[in-house]
Structures are given as structure tokens and as C-alpha cells.
Amino acid sequence: MSSISTFPDVMEKLVSLAKRRGFIFQSSEIYGGTGSVWDYGPLGVELKKNLKDRWWNAMVRMRDDVEGLDAAILMHPRVWEASGHVAGFTDPLVDCRNCKRRFRADDPKIKGTPGAPDAQCPACGMKGTLSEPRLFNLMFKTFMGPVEDTASVVYLRPETAQGIFVNFLNVQQSTRQKVPFGIAQIGKAFRNEITPGNFIFRTREFEQMEMQFFVDPAGNHMEWFEYWKAQRMEWHRLLGLREERLQFHQHDPQELAHYARAAFDIQYDFGGSLGFQEVEGVHHRGDFDLGRHQEYSGKKLEYFDQPNNRRYVPFVIETSVGADRTLLALLVNAYREEQVAGEDEGRTVLALHPSLAPVKAGVFPLVKKDGMPEMATRLASELRRHFPVFYDESGAIGRRYRRQDEVGTPYGITIDGQSTADQTVTIRDRDTLQQERIDATRVVEVLRERLAT
Numbered sequence: 263m264s265s266i267s268t269f270p271d272v273m274e275k276l277v278s279l280a281k282r283r284g285f286i287f288q289s290s291e292i293y294g295g296t297g298s299v300w301d302y303g304p305l306g307v308e309l310k311k312n313l314k315d316r317w318w319n320a321m322v323r324m325r326d327d328v329e330g331l332d333a334a335i336l337m338h339p340r341v342w343e344a345s346g347h348v349a350g351f352t353d354p355l356v357d358c359r360n361c362k363r364r365f366r367a368d369d370p371k372i373k374g375t376p377g378a379p380d381a382q383c384p385a386c387g388m389k390g391t392l393s394e395p396r397l398f399n400l401m402f403k404t405f406m407g408p409v410e411d412t413a414s415v416v417y418l419r420p421e422t423a424q425g426i427f428v429n430f431l432n433v434q435q436s437t438r439q440k441v442p443f444g445i446a447q448i449g450k451a452f453r454n455e456i457t458p459g460n461f462i463f464r465t466r467e468f469e470q471m472e473m474q475f476f477v478d479p480a481g482n483h484m485e486w487f488e489y490w491k492a493q494r495m496e497w498h499r500l501l502g503l504r505e506e507r508l509q510f511h512q513h514d515p516q517e518l519a520h521y522a523r524a525a526f527d528i529q530y531d532f533g534g535s536l537g538f539q540e541v542e543g544v545h546h547r548g549d550f551d552l553g554r555h556q557e558y559s560g561k562k563l564e565y566f567d568q569p570n571n572r573r574y575v576p577f578v579i580e581t582s583v584g585a586d587r588t589l590l591a592l593l594v595n596a597y598r599e600e601q602v603a604g605e606d607e608g609r610t611v612l613a614l615h616p617s618l619a620p621v622k623a624g625v626f627p628l629v630k631k632d633g634m635p636e637m638a639t640r641l642a643s644e645l646r647r648h649f650p651v652f653y654d655e656s657g658a659i660g661r662r663y664r665r666q667d668e669v670g671t672p673y674g675i676t677i678d679g680q681s682t683a684d685q686t687v688t689i690r691d692r693d694t695l696q697q698e699r700i701d702a703t704r705v706v707e708v709l710r711e712r713l714a715t
């Protein structure tokens with residue numbers, strides 16, 4: 263549990279901005295919405311893609327010891343028996359016999375002890391109607407093939423990791439990687455969370471970016487654990503998440519998941535009453551998963567260490583980060599309301615890292631005449647070959663700047679009276695508000711330089 267943060271709660275403002283500007287919409291909104299499922303709009307999909315690209319580049323493309331994978335969501339049902347999810351991926355829940363609502367047994371809104379006559383339902387207020395806690399599995403079930411019977415039950419994966427474990431030897435043998443090496447993937451995961459909420463913080467359908475790093479159990483596996491902890495924290499810092507809002511949280515033995523020997527969360531301070539919460543888990547999974555898949559499948563999942571003529575089941579260091587949850591941290595981190603010197607109206611800014619911003623530059627003719635729109639549209643189409651840009655000629659220039667500030671566009675290119683005479687444009691920086699005049703032919707080069715940092 264986290265304590266109340268010293269940072270303000272901006273969640274409500276973000277939900278409204280996200281909808282108004284096309285980042286995130288509630289799923290099936292016209293039907294009243296689907297509980298804790300969200301859709302990404304035009305700007306949201308770009309932001310999420312940029313985030314996933316940064317992860318993929320850092321974890322796969324820029325390393326020679328990590329390979330990529332895209333495993334299917336539907337897997338053999340025995341996978342989830344082996345992984346421990348059928349037996350152990352549960353939450354203790356209580357039902358209200360009166361209003362039929364269901365709550366986590368540790369819901370702080372429940373007064374009294376569930377099952378006892380004094381216990382009061384937090385929804386309908388009746389006393390004595392709450393059942394004793396029962397274990398409820400969080401995996402979504404469905405049926406594969408034409409027959410809906412117990413033999414055809416399959417699960418929507420609750421984590422992407424298992425697709426990596428069952429492909430461990432396929433990837434290792436096809437790439438001829440040697441331990442230590444890793445396998446990474448990005449994909450959807452599904453959990454029938456009972457207390458979802460806080461916008462996209464905890465949802466029933468979400469995306470994970472996971473990497474399993476296979477190491478020698480007789481070697482320096484704890485050093486690799488420390489290495490990945492440090493690497494992953496640095497990645498969050500480089501996204502621009504503020505240093506003082508990031509921390510590690512070590513799992514004590516009661517908190518450890520069934521597979522973990524050691525675990526640290528990377529937490530971000532989301533502000534308000536949410537405070538510090540996990541965005542990523544770094545887990546030492548030992549040989550639990552490969553060992554269990556060997557046992558349940560009857561197939562050996564051993565690595566052959568040729569130089570030493572040894573066969574062994576590697577240990578696994580896992581890094582597991584939620585794309586949606588990190589995106590929420592980025593929005594919280596970037597959101598600012600401020601006064602602008604010399605202007606009556608304040609502005610809302612999303613100070614997103616330029617590499618993450620959905621639109622890299624706004625292109626604005628100062629007025630809709632004197633050749634300015636023509637020069638601006640020409641420039642916008644040239645820039646569009648290199649970056650996502652937004653052309654806007656409607657309304658006062660100050661308002662157009664503010665519209666882009668609010669969605670995190672780092673640069674504004676303005677074509678004014680001087681531009682048509684000498685082929686120069688001004689480039690405005692979202693954060694410093696400084697404007698600089700540069701040659702129109704240099705815009706691509708200047709933007710590229712600034713976006714690379």
C-alpha cells in the first residue's frame with residue numbers, strides 16, 4: 263500500500279484531456295462502456311507505439327544478446343497448469359448475497375469480517391450478507407473449436423512470459439545464442455481484475471513488454487539480477503520520468519509471486535492517494551518455469567553448454583513492464599498547467615520526451631494569405647516524409663500553439679511575412695517558448711538533431 267503523495271492528483275484532468283484530444287477513449291462508450299477496458303485514439307496509438315519502439319530498441323535492436331519473439335495469445339491449456347496459474351493465480355473474494363456484487367476480501371471499504379453477521383456490504387450497505395472469502399481465478403476462459411465442453415477450454419494469457427518459456431529452445435537453437443541470453447516480446451495480456459480502475463492503471467486487457475534472460479544456475483545469476491534492475495531503472499529515467507518520482511520496492515517473502523526467488527518493483531509516484539505504485543517487476547524466477555514445463559510436457563528444456571560438456575536448465579531473470587501503465591506514468595509526469603508571461607490565458611502542457619511525442623512538429627502559416635499557407639503546406643508535406651507533423655491554419659497563432667502544447671508537440675514551425683520573402687521560418691520550443699529563425703531548407707535537419715537527444 264502506498265501513502266498519499268506530495269504530488270497532486272491529476273488523474274481526472276488527464277482522463278478528460280485524453281478523451282478530448284484523442285489519446286484514450288472508454289471502450290464501447292456508446293453502449294455505456296466496458297468495465298476497465300480502454301481504446302487508444304489517434305494520438306494515443308502514436309504515443310504507445312513510440313513507447314513500445316523505445317523498449318524494443320533498448321531491449322532487442324541495440325543488443326546482441328536478446329532476441330525478439332511474438333508468441334500467440336492462445337496457448338495449450340497445460341501451459342497454465344505448469345505455470346501455476348490454474349492453481350495459484352487467484353484473489354480471495356467475497357460475494358454479497360443481497361446485491362450480488364463481488365469484492366476483494368481485503369477491500370478497505372468492507373466493515374467487519376466477511377462471513378460474520380456484523381460485516382457490511384460496501385455497495386448496498388446490508389449487514390450479514392457478505393460470504394466468507396473464496397478464491398477466484400483471474401484468468402479469462404474461452405473455448406477452442408466447435409464444442410463448448412471442459413476439454414476445449416483455453417485461457418487468454420495473463421502474462422506474455424509463458425510464450426517465451428515454451429519457445430526457449432526454438433529460439434536458442436534457431437539463433438545459436440549462448441547462455442547468457444534473453445528473449446523479449448511485447449503483447450496483450452488479460453486478467454479478470456476485480457478491483458480494476460484508476461483509468462489505464464489497472465485494466466482487464468493490457469499490454470506487457472517482457473524479457474526473460476537465461477543464465478547459468480552455477481554462475482553469477484545474482485549479478486545479472488542486479489544488472490537488469492539497474493538497466494531497467496535507467497530506461498525509465500531516460501523516458502523522462504522524474505528521478506524523485508521513481509523508486510525500487512523489494513518484495514518481502516509474503517509478497518513474492520509463486521515463481522519468484524527475489525523480486526523488486528520499479529515504482530512511480532502517480533500523485534494523490536495512488537502515490538508510489540509498480541510500473542515494472544524485475545524477478546528472479548530461478549528454474550521454476552522451465553522446470554515445470556519440462557515436467558508437464560515431458561520434453562527436455564535443457565541448454566547444452568558445449569565447451570564444458572554440461573546440460574542444465576537455466577535460471578531466468580525477468581523484466582516485466584506494462585505498456586499502458588508506463589504510458590499513464592508518462593502522462594502524469596508530463597502534465598503541467600502554467601501561466602505564460604505576457605498572456606492572460608494560461609496553458610496546459612504535456613512535457614513529453616520529444617521521442618515519445620505523438621506529433622513532432624506543428625506547422626502554422628501566421629495568416630491565411632500572402633502565400634503563407636502555400637509555403638506552409640509545402641513544408642508540412644516535406645516534413646511528413648520524415649516525422650508525424652500537424653498542419654494548422656485556423657484561429658489565432660497563440661491558440662494554435664496552445665493546442666499543440668496540450669498534446670505534447672515539442673516544436674512549432676511558423677511561416678510568417680518574412681518567410682515568403684527570404685525562405686526562413688521560426689521554430690518554437692514547447693518547453694522554453696524560445697523562437698529561433700532558421701532557413702526553411704534546414705528544418706528537417708534541425709528537427710532531426712533535436713529529436714535525437
Ligand code: GAP
Nearest residue numbers: 421423463464465468541542543582583584587
Ligand atoms: N510475468 C510477470 C508478470 O506478469 P506482474 O507484476 O504481474 O508480472 C508486470 O505484471 C507488469 O504488468 C506490472 O508491473 C504492470 O505494469 C503490468 N500489469 C499487470 N497487471 C496489469 C493490469 N491489470 N493492468 C495494467 N497493467 C498491468
